[in-house]
Amino acid sequence: MNVKDLSFPDEVKNILSTEAASFNPPQLAALKAGLLDKENMVVASPTASGKTLIAELAFLNHYLKNGKTVYLVPLKALASEKYEEFKQKYEKIGMKVAISTGDLDSGDGWLANYDLIIASNEKMDSILRHRTPWVKDISLIISDEVHLLDDASRGPTLEMVLTRLREEVNAQVLALSATISNANEIAQWLDAKLVKSDYRPVVLKKGVFLDNTLHFDGKETPINNEHEMEFSICKDTIDKKKQALIFVSTRRSAEAEADKIAKKLATPSAELEKIAMQIETALATPTKQCKRLANNVRKGVAFHHAGLVAKQRKLVEDNFRAGNIKFITATTSLAFGLNLPAWRVVVRDTKRYSGYGMDYIPNIEIQQMFGRAGRPKYDDSGEAILLAKTDSDKEEMEYRYINGDMEKIYSKLSVEPVLRMHVLALVASGFVQSKSQLRSFFEKTFYVHQYGDVDDVMQKIERVVKLLKDFKFITSDEKSSIEEFTPAFDMNADPEYKPTPLGKRVAELYIDPVSANHIIRNIGKVSGIDPLLTINQCTEMWPLLRIRAAEAEQLEDAMDDYGVQPPDAWDLDYDEFLKQFKTALMFMDWTNESSENQLLEKFNVTPGELYTKKNNAEWMLYSARELALLVGKKEFATQLNKLRLRIHYGVREDLIKLVMLKGIGRARSRVLFKAGIKRKADIKKTPPKALEKMLGKKTAQNILRQVS
Numbered sequence: 021m022n023v024k025d026l027s028f029p030d031e032v033k034n035i036l037s038t039e040a041a042s043f044n045p046p047q048l049a050a051l052k053a054g055l056l057d058k059e060n061m062v063v064a065s066p067t068a069s070g071k072t073l074i075a076e077l078a079f080l081n082h083y084l085k086n087g088k089t090v091y092l093v094p095l096k097a098l099a100s101e102k103y104e105e106f107k108q109k110y111e112k113i114g115m116k117v118a119i120s121t122g123d124l125d126s127g128d129g130w131l132a133n134y135d136l137i138i139a140s141n142e143k144m145d146s147i148l149r150h151r152t153p154w155v156k157d158i159s160l161i162i163s164d165e166v167h168l169l170d171d172a173s174r175g176p177t178l179e180m181v182l183t184r185l186r187e188e189v190n191a192q193v194l195a196l197s198a199t200i201s202n203a204n205e206i207a208q209w210l211d212a213k214l215v216k217s218d219y220r221p222v223v224l225k226k227g228v229f230l231d232n233t234l235h236f237d238g239k240e241t242p243i244n245n246e247h248e249m250e251f252s253i254c255k256d257t258i259d260k261k262k263q264a265l266i267f268v269s270t271r272r273s274a275e276a277e278a279d280k281i282a283k284k285l286a287t288p289s290a291e292l293e294k295i296a297m298q299i300e301t302a303l304a305t306p307t308k309q310c311k312r313l314a315n316n317v318r319k320g321v322a323f324h325h326a327g328l329v330a331k332q333r334k335l336v337e338d339n340f341r342a343g344n345i346k347f348i349t350a351t352t353s354l355a356f357g358l359n360l361p362a363w364r365v366v367v368r369d370t371k372r373y374s375g376y377g378m379d380y381i382p383n384i385e386i387q388q389m390f391g392r393a394g395r396p397k398y399d400d401s402g403e404a405i406l407l408a409k410t411d412s413d414k415e416e417m418e419y420r421y422i423n424g425d426m427e428k429i430y431s432k433l434s435v436e437p438v439l440r441m442h443v444l445a446l447v448a449s450g451f452v453q454s455k456s457q458l459r460s461f462f463e464k465t466f467y468v469h470q471y472g473d474v475d476d477v478m479q480k481i482e483r484v485v486k487l488l489k490d491f492k493f494i495t496s497d498e499k500s501s502i503e504e505f506t507p508a509f510d511m512n513a514d515p516e517y518k519p520t521p522l523g524k525r526v527a528e529l530y531i532d533p534v535s536a537n538h539i540i541r542n543i544g545k546v547s548g549i550d551p552l553l554t555i556n557q558c559t560e561m562w563p564l565l566r567i568r569a570a571e572a573e574q575l576e577d578a579m580d581d582y583g584v585q586p587p588d589a590w591d592l593d594y595d596e597f598l599k600q601f602k603t604a605l606m607f608m609d610w611t612n613e614s615s616e617n618q619l620l621e622k623f624n625v626t627p628g629e630l631y632t633k634k635n636n637a638e639w640m641l642y643s644a645r646e647l648a649l650l651v652g653k654k655e656f657a658t659q660l661n662k663l664r665l666r667i668h669y670g671v672r673e674d675l676i677k678l679v680m681l682k683g684i685g686r687a688r689s690r691v692l693f694k695a696g697i698k699r700k701a702d703i704k705k706t707p708p709k710a711l712e713k714m715l716g717k718k719t720a721q722n723i724l725r726q727v728s
């Protein structure tokens with residue numbers, strides 16, 4: 021079978037044949053297994069083996085028959101890569117392509133008219149919670165990187181989304197997986213055919229670097245340029261006119277590693293200078309981190325992690341693709357699915373902190389990082405390298421990651437914090453209305469498929485239901501007196517569950533029921549640092565700021581100032597409380613107009629981290645306001661809304677009105693305020709010349725236009 025043999029219109033085949041002259045083995049196998057006859061399918065094959073094209077064939081087939089596809093991905097970076105690619109390729113044939121990764125309190129009704137919707141797994145979860153009408157039109161569900169079912173933080177949402185979508189719509193399912201050893205289990209779960217392949221179009225050599233020597237397949241290649249390990253490899257890469265990605269386990273080491281490489285690398289160019297300037301000016305006032313990144317970029321190096329602001333992240337990704345930036349040091353933020361021109365991938369850290377200590381990273385994940393090298397679009401060979409310090413290091417690495425087997429993946433659904441979110445969502449959207457329905461829903465999850473034990477989950481679920489009832493998020497007709505000791509004659513009772521209006525809203529707001537309850541209990545505390553402390557006591561605000569040694573005393577002084585009573589120092593919660601308070605204090609400073617640099621210095625919080633934390637805090641305050649309205653505490657809603665705006669803009673209350681004008685930030689708003697210009701009416705009264713003097717001509721005219 022060839023592209024020309026497809027029963028697609030010529031204009032579609034022309035687009036496909038510019039990318040693939042012929043189909044490769046996994047693609048042929050998928051076609052043969054009935055991809056275009058709408059068979060459910062799991063494709064498990066190596067990195068760069070063309071799984072995306074299998075997805076494209078499937079969604080084109082649906083599009084041409086008036087179907088609708090959702091394409092689910094785990095990372096925002098991947099969502100935008102796919103979106104840009106598909107839009108560019110298929111809009112010209114009339115396909116409407118959309119991306120949806122943002123705001124979680126919306127059903128995104130506007131997506132009704134789109135043929136292909138690329139969504140993050142979380143966003144799809146939220147769309148289902150809102151019972152969005154277009155969901156029933158979905159005819160194809162694509163789940164990319166489905167092996168992440170195994171991931172403790174991302175897996176359960178993916179599992180719930182897939183279970184629920186399959187219950188709600190009668191659609192074809194196509195799941196794309198890395199090579200794993202139990203792909204057959206996923207296929208059985210999804211009633212799908214399994215297409216497995218070990219084809220990789222570009223040979224990827226995997227080896228270990230020790231004592232300035234690369235060890236590939238028993239062969240030794242010395243790299244004698246007398247530099248430190250990482251730089252030695254980089255130098256060799258640049259001598260070969262290639263690019264590389266270096267994976268490390270933390271944001272901090274990504275930055276330090278980039279510094280180290282940049283220090284010895286000098287490839288300045290006018291182009292790099294331009295990009296560096298764009299990076300440096302991404303924020304109104306550049307912070308140390310902006311400058312650090314810009315200085316690295318000047319030399320052709322960048323770090324990449326979730327702590328960069330979106331604009332900087334995009335600049336780094338785009339310019340690595342364009343070949344301007346030669347090296348990126350990254351955390352797992354770039355580990356999955358992306359097509360990048362890295363001829364070499366270096367994995368520096370093979371262990372990471374797991375909550376209990378340092379653990380080896382699973383082989384599946386290491387292979388994903390390796391797989392960013394040698395992509396057919398950019399290279400016809402590739403190298404993946406681990407760094408060893410000793411002989412025994414090298415042996416261990418070869419055993420695990422060069423010759424090692426791929427692990428099995430396991431469902432991570434059965435933990436209570438996960439279950440309480442999802443049980444509430446199921447009841448709140450009316451999708452599940454009784455205990456027996458809840459049971460039959462969970463019988464269809466991957467967890468129960470894998471472990472075969474629905475009773476074990478149901479025991480946990482009963483505890484969760486009790487909690488949700490205590491919180492008044494759901495009601496049931498179960499008699500409370502017999503709840504704990506169900507007598508034998510009641511064993512077969514099938515209590516009904518109904519959501520309360522409050523429960524419905526909590527599910528839509530996409531916050532943990534325990535957080536919602538905590539907020540409701542503290543809703544009246546709206547002055548001083550209290551509301552900030554309340555939200556930082558919710559799991560959504562994790563990770564909190566860390567406490568440095570000897571900092572406790574200082575923080576306790578601050579608690580005194582704010583009249584906050586800490587738990588006893590021997591209390592198990594004490595350390596956690598310090599972190600919550602410190603994070604609240606950081607927001608306090610931010611809303612009192614401390615600069616980003618001051619926050620970096622005082623709290624060691626990078627601009628990217630600040631940005632993420634700000635978004636989360638705004639979300640929690642928005643939720644708090646919504647909850648206040650629902651529990652009849654309207655009087656606090658305005659306060660909470662003001663605080664949300666203050667966090668958004670980083671200003672004191674008196675500046676909110678001014679700073680909401682477009683084109684002036686908090687610094688210039690303060691300049692106006694000090695000159696007695698405090699609201700829109702004052703601007704109107706001020707002579708334009710005076711305004712121009714304070715703000716510059718362009719800005720002055722801009723805001724005058726807004727108030728006129």
Ligand SMILES: Nc1ncnc2c1ncn2[C@@H]1O[C@H](COP(=O)(O)OP(=O)(O)OP(=O)(O)O)[C@@H](O)[C@H]1O
Nearest residue numbers: 040042043044067068069070071072073357396397
């Ligand atoms: N039949 C083909 N002939 C030539 N090139 C192809 C063919 N199929 C796919 N490609 C190219 O190979 C690359 C495969 O990348 P793709 O993103 O599909 O990998 P993947 O299998 O999804 O891997 P990963 O697990 O890393 O996500 C793309 O650049 C694509 O253009």
Ligand SMILES: [Mg+2]
Nearest residue numbers: 071072164357
């Ligand atoms: Mg892929």
